[in-house]
Amino acid sequence: MLLYKQLLAFRPSKMDFIFAVKTFIAGMLALYIAFCLDLTYPMWAIGTVMIIVNPYSGMVSSKAVYRLFGTAAGAIVATIITPHLINTPFLFMSVLAVWVGFCLYISLLDRTPRSYVFMLAGYTTAMIACNSINNIETVSVFDMALGRVLEISLAVVCTAVVFSVIFPVHLGPAIQQRVDKTLNDTRQIFQKILTEHHQDNNYSELLGAITRDIADIHALAVHLNYEKGELQGMTKPIQELLHQITMIVSNLTAAAERIRQLNAIDGHYQQGVLTLHQHIRAFIVSKTQIQEADLTALPPEFEQDFQYLKRLACPEQQIILAGLKMDIRHLIQNVFTVKLIWQLIQRGEKHIPESIATLTTSYPSLHRDHGMALRGALAAVVAIFVSFSLWIYSGWNAGYMMAQLAAVSACILTAMDNPVPALKMFIRGSIYAGILTIIYILGIMPEVKEFWQLALVLAPTLIIFVMMYPHPPLTGLALPTMVSFIMSLNLQNRYSIDPLKSFEACLGSVAGPIIAVMAVYFIRAISPEESVNRLLSKHYKAMREALYLPYGVEFRIHLRSMLDRIGLLNTKLVQSEALKQAMNLALIETSAIVDLSRLDELAHRADISQQLKIHIGELQNLLDYAFRNQEKQLHLDEEIRAQVMMKITEIEQQLQQPNDHDLQQRLQISLNNIRSSIFHRPTMQAEA
Structure with missing residues (x-):
């Protein structure tokens, strides 16, 4: 019911429309070239465009590169294992399931955008294997894998070119805006901590929100290497800046705790804190251009202010004040460190001064849950076993669609605590795609004779659904609907309409995600x-x-x-x-x-x-x-x-x-x- 309200309330903006039109142009361009090159499955070219698009050109380019590498790795593995194991079905699906599970496990541990490479390497192997087996009499595994790589490459190039040339939207300004907001939030919290002396003030929630924002920006910064905006190539400096901001968060939290302790004993010291805050604020503002020599600088009144505080405070507060002094001294030094790095970034300089102890490592210091990654991998293994077994032992012609979508569905949303609601949305999108496919196959496609006619009849559906992509509540419905719709149409040069075959493919596209949902629900999902x-x-x-x-x-x-x-x-x-x-x-x-x-x-x-x-x-x-x-x-x-x-x-x-x-x-x-x-x-x- 909530989804329907969101659909009724949906009002696309001008930027949403431009984004959808650019996606449509990239998709049609990829499809047209695939037709001209007489590739086996042109639908993979336009389908890939629907998957990798994003409003920001840098994110499109990075996702495209990651997808290309992941596809190539999956194609190589599929080419190696399929010919040797195809006559031993149980061993074949065991090796395939373990490979997909392993790739998903690594992907879930990585927690950066590059994890897409590992995930894609896993389920691309399953997709190529399934399609190779389904077309074993007409297409070799190598040709299928090569065609997959060519079609993905074509989609990647077309999408990257279109989004880089036609009204490009760069990620740099958005990241700069979010970093400025984070820095401003820390300034405001510091002011509140030192000027609002209420014992019931709880700053941990506000500071916790900053840590969440830092994690989001950290992931976004990876895409800066793939765009031409103001912050091009500034991934490492931005991530180092974020690492240093976390030190400020720690200092602010410690200072807030010391203030809380002081207030619990006596409040006579508070006038001295107000004076301290004024001097610190004026000192930080006065340093408009930070030099390395300023990193250890303190306000000239710093010692005097704390001496005044000690005279105002009672004996029981002296140790707490000494702790507050240490926390604020470190806070000021970390603030200047962040300001210096931010100034260097805005000047286009990538180096970090040697006087700054860098926290950026070759493998980012992020939380990794090996247990949940293993459970996610196990859920994918079970989904592949069940779907392949049903396909093999039932002999269902459309079983290949069920098997490959079970593998894809088990991978794409496993990073969530409980992916089941999202996977249910995926199933709902597949059902809607099936309805659209039937309408097109029976009522529209028989009249299409030229490519321009095909583009014309696809335009309304693609543009309307892609306009929903930038809106998170609707993305979960629009994306699977479009991908399933494009794949179910099975667009080819020598297009022939087979309603029964298309209907079976729609059933398979629904059955696969259902199997994945059940596996994830019983093995991976947690509250x-x-x-x-x-x-x-x-x-x-x-x-x-x-x-x-x-x-x-x-x-x-x-x-x-x-x-x-x-x-x-x-x-x-x-x-x-x-x-x-x-x-x-x-x-x-x-x-x-x-x-x-x-x-x-x-x-x-x-x-x-x-x-x-x-x-x-x-x-x-x-x-x-x-x-x-x-x-x-x-x-x-x-x-x-x-x-x-x-x-x-x-x-x-x-x-x-x-x-x-x-x-x-x-x-x-x-x-x-x-x-x-x-x-x-x-x-x-x-x-x-």
């Missing part, structure tokens, strides 16, 4: 709540790993991966209030893992007493045990929490004895942050 539980479990595992990481580039990369996981958490729509709270607390906990690393660093200092070193080692063991406990059951047993709190208290008492002031303060700051941000317990004074 958003289950997905959040898995992510939180990985979160606590990463917390435990941070205990033993020395502070440096490796630690910052680890923090970046944890914040990426927070971004994924914030995409989940859950009903449980307990899970919502756990999702918000995860960001606060992540902001304090630097204190876990500092704890290990302080424990290895030569000037620390043996007794204090033993106490810190015992605390680390307790923290390790606590995180393992949370990794298994998400919530922490109160007995374990009490043991950790008791050990922290023992160390704090040990610090009352004469010690190095710098060492004592740094350790007190870390202990306070661990108690407050990781275990969500107030300071002893606030609790009393």
